[in-house]
Amino acid sequence: MFENIFIEEDIRDTAKVSEIVNRFKSSTVKYLKSYDDVWGRTKKPYLSKRTNLNLFLAKKKGHLVKEAPNAYGLAGEKHFYFIHAYNCIYECEYCYLQGYFNTPDIVLFLNHDEIAQEMQQVVDAHPNETIWFHAGEFSDSLALSHITGELEAYWEFFKKNPQAKLELRTKSVNIKRLEKLEPLENVYASFSLSPERAVKERDLKTPPLKARIKAIEVARTQGHNIGIHFDPVIYHNDVFEEYAQLFKELAQSASLESISYFSLGVVRFTPQVFHEAQKNYPKSPMFGAQFIKSSEDIVRYPRSMRAWILNKLKESLIEHGATPETVYLCMED
Amino acid sequence: MDLLIFAHRGEAQQFIKRLSLKASEDTQGLYVGENTLLLITGEGIYEVFAKLGLVLGQYPISRAFNIGIAGSLSEKIELGKVYEVKTAYNFTQKVQFQSFTLSESAHAKDTITSSERVLTNESASELSNFAPIVDREVWAVAKTCAAAGVELRSYKLISDVAGEQTDCFDLKQKALEFSTTLLEFWLGLEHNETPFDDSISYPIQMSFTQKAKYQKLVDSLSLNTNFDHKTFATDFLNSLGDKYSSKQKANLLLERMELGLNPVKLATKESFEKLSMPAKEIGATLLFDKNFEKKKFTLQMEINDQKNIENLSKLSEALNFSDFEKIWNGSIDV
Numbered sequence: 001m002f003e004n005i006f007i008e009e010d011i012r013d014t015a016k017v018s019e020i021v022n023r024f025k026s027s028t029v030k031y032l033k034s035y036d037d038v039w040g041r042t043k044k045p046y047l048s049k050r051t052n053l054n055l056f057l058a059k060k061k062g063h064l065v066k067e068a069p070n071a072y073g074l075a076g077e078k079h080f081y082f083i084h085a086y087n088c089i090y091e092c093e094y095c096y097l098q099g100y101f102n103t104p105d106i107v108l109f110l111n112h113d114e115i116a117q118e119m120q121q122v123v124d125a126h127p128n129e130t131i132w133f134h135a136g137e138f139s140d141s142l143a144l145s146h147i148t149g150e151l152e153a154y155w156e157f158f159k160k161n162p163q164a165k166l167e168l169r170t171k172s173v174n175i176k177r178l179e180k181l182e183p184l185e186n187v188y189a190s191f192s193l194s195p196e197r198a199v200k201e202r203d204l205k206t207p208p209l210k211a212r213i214k215a216i217e218v219a220r221t222q223g224h225n226i227g228i229h230f231d232p233v234i235y236h237n238d239v240f241e242e243y244a245q246l247f248k249e250l251a252q253s254a255s256l257e258s259i260s261y262f263s264l265g266v267v268r269f270t271p272q273v274f275h276e277a278q279k280n281y282p283k284s285p286m287f288g289a290q291f292i293k294s295s296e297d298i299v300r301y302p303r304s305m306r307a308w309i310l311n312k313l314k315e316s317l318i319e320h321g322a323t324p325e326t327v328y329l330c331m332e333d
Numbered sequence: 334m335d336l337l338i339f340a341h342r343g344e345a346q347q348f349i350k351r352l353s354l355k356a357s358e359d360t361q362g363l364y365v366g367e368n369t370l371l372l373i374t375g376e377g378i379y380e381v382f383a384k385l386g387l388v389l390g391q392y393p394i395s396r397a398f399n400i401g402i403a404g405s406l407s408e409k410i411e412l413g414k415v416y417e418v419k420t421a422y423n424f425t426q427k428v429q430f431q432s433f434t435l436s437e438s439a440h441a442k443d444t445i446t447s448s449e450r451v452l453t454n455e456s457a458s459e460l461s462n463f464a465p466i467v468d469r470e471v472w473a474v475a476k477t478c479a480a481a482g483v484e485l486r487s488y489k490l491i492s493d494v495a496g497e498q499t500d501c502f503d504l505k506q507k508a509l510e511f512s513t514t515l516l517e518f519w520l521g522l523e524h525n526e527t528p529f530d531d532s533i534s535y536p537i538q539m540s541f542t543q544k545a546k547y548q549k550l551v552d553s554l555s556l557n558t559n560f561d562h563k564t565f566a567t568d569f570l571n572s573l574g575d576k577y578s579s580k581q582k583a584n585l586l587l588e589r590m591e592l593g594l595n596p597v598k599l600a601t602k603e604s605f606e607k608l609s610m611p612a613k614e615i616g617a618t619l620l621f622d623k624n625f626e627k628k629k630f631t632l633q634m635e636i637n638d639q640k641n642i643e644n645l646s647k648l649s650e651a652l653n654f655s656d657f658e659k660i661w662n663g664s665i666d667v
Binding site for chain 2: 004006028030032037038041042043044045047048050051052102236237283284285286287288289290292294295301302303304305306307308309310311
């Protein structure tokens, strides 16, 4: 899976590093002072992740927790994200990571205790507020959780801080570690879903839709709070029929009333990511629609088109049983 | 015309012989054939910059091939095997940010071009962090070809393991053997495909701008559906009859095609036009941004009479901003 594993010298003798290295016996192991001596130093093409992906094991320095942009999640509450990893094992054609970093190589930060300490400082600074923490801003929250073992570290923090909430965002079905943990009222496992055809066409290397719906049901039955993201929605002729089918399948698996929240968002890019995606996937059907660059420097569908799509999907989702108050539109005014 | 680029004559010798190339009288290191040129640059990136740019400027080169030997930086790279270069990186005192991807093949390998010979294990180890193969030229060849807009492929024969065990004298002795292996490999490649012809015919007389828009729409619509632009355009233009000029027909065709990319574009435009009617009736215009993206419009009106001012005052009762907001917020029947 990984061509080389680069390990920071400071953590080379830790048990977690040995455990991870033992899982990837065919990878060449190298040591360096700091992961960014190599990672991101040169422009490594995004699609090289298909053939020569490297893994870096490191300690995150600098800011470990950052405030999230407006309209990141439920309105009216403060949102932060913590950085436990850079880059992802999946390859989604619209993914913003392809234009964000200069390399697709994965970094796993192993100093979860320090990240939790910084999260504590954020909570202490906002004593009377609900603070949301999101994992997965730069990586999938659960895809590699069986090898990083980080969930346990964060579980302790959220048990101790019930006013803080955690969202784990994923496209994976890797809920092995989650299943072993006691459900907490303030922790939400959120799954990103797209219609089956879209998953096959654009969410390359991700688990099939049916497996994701099954994972949702297992986690939900066990008592975990579930959030679902229908984001990004990509327009094509059959988009409403395909989403109606997806909502139907989901409703057959679990009552949509039992889902804590849904988000809906249409595809959007920074100009740089749009350019990278066009370069990497020039024949992708996702470019078969009108995109404009808006005044906020976002490349997306024109306003009336994205509002029309989101309204119709929201209506359909509610028709299939979702409670209106639990549906929010992502990154829209 | 193809251009083959080598660092040393030793690596190129079998190519010169097999392709019956003659030394150029004007340019040192250049060999000329009927459809092929061969350039010997000398070793290192500065030699490449000095010689290659000149040749690319003088001759109509459509494709270039950089061929030669390289060193291994990884146990996974086999000695004696020829690898295609995937992405070319550069190390000149430190790794340079700019890289060039030459091939998307799963079998191709990344290669780092070192500005100096790699004669210590320490420097080989440092370079191995970025690529499993090291050479002295490909990054500079790629940079020069990219600037000239010339497509480049590169093939490297792994001659030795880079580091303390590198023996430059021994490599020179084996030049004939290397050149023979490289020629055999090159002759086995299928690199004579003709470029894809993507020019399209236009269904009606169009201006330059209309043609560009038509081409772009055909490209985008073809991504999402099995879109046959010829049949679509013929059927649509026939349905228009004779009441429009060619220019109007072309515009209507483009507008109709745009619906495939944004089904609410026309309805949005028509809804705003309808809401703008009271303004139009008194000689005023509501101006929106091109894509109706911003939630605002400008009211423009020439005032040359008291009557205009009175009409303008009545307009405030006829226009309701919330009606416009509904359109911006997606309340559109399609």
